[in-house]
Amino acid sequence: MAIIRPARQLADARRGGDAGTLRQRLWNARWCYAFMLPSVILGTLFTLYPMIASWYISFLDWSGLDSDRHFVGLDNYSEAVADSAFWGSFGRTFAFTFVTVPVMLTLALLAALVLNDTSLRMRTVFRTMFFLPVVTTTAIVGVVMSLIMNPFDGPLNAVLLDIGIIDRPIDFLGDPDLALWSVSGVFVWKWMGMSMIYWLVALQTVPQELYEAARVDGASRWRMHRDVTIPLIMPFGIVIVLITFVGALQTFPLVQAMTSGGPAFATELVELYIYRLAFASGSTPRLGYASAVAVFFGITVLVFTLAQAWGLRRASALQRDVKQGGQA
């Protein structure tokens, strides 16, 4: 690095890094701007503009069917705050997230700990099988799973009946008390492989020597993981928890394909509620209101994510302090 860095600065200067007037620097970097242009245009049109437009639309009363739009200020937001259907979907989304994320992270960590063992020769095969659901089309997986969970002819009920765990078929997706948890289970199955890869990345940063040292000391596998592995991968753990949490809010394809939010709105998460308002209400679509709900929900999630990041960082710092204090 020490040799490369001066050379880099030299090269940068020659490429128009810091030399000359602003005009000259802009001209020197003309190729850079040309290379950015396609991405910047596409990103502006289809990421940045829609984002800002959706904030703007959230202040409108607009059906999307005609050009009849009124500016209504914060009316949509105050309506959302008083909307019990919205809060219902909001509560279900958080219940869904608080169940799926810990279950998924735990299962994924267990799988990763087992598969991280290089002496296990079939580990690639196992990893492939656990990861397979991740690469498949979510909406189609939802369709297939709704067949598998069918109360009359689906194989899941057939197995449970054969084994004798149940004597009557279970209506996994038709029972309002059960549907959300059935969908959660499928969600965990669908995305567990993703979290497993995250944990494997984290585990590969743990130096092998530490395991060998622990083994010489006669530490059991369980103690080794508790005292060596887990503390060392905690910094990654924070990122993994946050990514998994944000991922668990992307529920639309799976839930729409499995239940469309039913029965009786029992699985209508926020993403599905917004879709219904905008495209599938049966009556006049309410794009302004749908956008307001989406922005409001987005802000809540952002605040929650930041709080979570802060809390997790605090927790791991505290843990470290306690450890060091104990050793001193």
Place this chain on the structure above:
Amino acid sequence: MSVPTTVSGQAAPARAGRQQPAGTKPRKHRGWRSWRREIIVSIVLLPICLIWIYPFLWMVGASLKTDTEIFGSVSVLPEQPQWENYSRAWYEANIGPYFWNTIFITAFTIAVVTITTAMIGYVIGRYTFPGKKVLVVVLIATLFLPEGYTIIPVFDLINQLGLSGSLWGIILAESGGAHVIQIMLFAGYFRQLPNELDEAARIDGAGFLRIFWKVMLPLTKPAIATAIILSLMRVWNSFLIPLVLTLPRPELRTLAVGVYSFQGENMTDWSGMAAASTIALLPIVLVFLALQRYFVEGVAGAVRG
């Protein structure tokens, strides 16, 4: 257990040992306890993994059965393969056209995304220019800001561009999504290429374009492969964008939307639905099995970055 390799107190030899590829690790002092452990773990994991992928096995099996054979049956293998399920799905349920739509959209979106993210990643990774900081901040901000419900303005924009009746609208909307991970992947990859390379090329009289195209880009093949796989997974499996953009034009549906609508229209045709699902999932599963490394690499990038 007190075998020579456990002298991990000296860092140097231990580290050298770690850099060996996993397969060549010395195995000679693996005791029988370690064998026993491997066998037990494998015997426990294998059935779990088979149950894990059972839904896919069931799907393929059901696609070759008659409906009466499917109902209430757990087994995977059909008595007599019913290939006409596939022709029924392909022709009558329009999975054929949906298949070609998906191929078309996926191919063009991957091309656009890979080329544009490689270009912007190249200048971010290797050059400094006025406005670079702003660009990076905006890129990262798009990851965190509450995006609201962007599909509504996207739908509106595609209509105003006059593209609502064609696949090009879907391709544009898919290509324009924030591909920050790919950009960061390319930027990181280009950054670590040695500077001597472009200096030598510049002395030989090569311009900006030629250095990028002839010298730098060929050296980033692993990054290109990973970026392509990331886009493939995203576009092939995309649901909301094609669902909303094809609401007025059902003949433009992709496989994800097509199979979803199939379910709504032919509730009872399970074998047809299974055949349609198999047609839709088989390509991405085959690519995954062939190029696993890049899938794992692409997913892992989210944590490493």
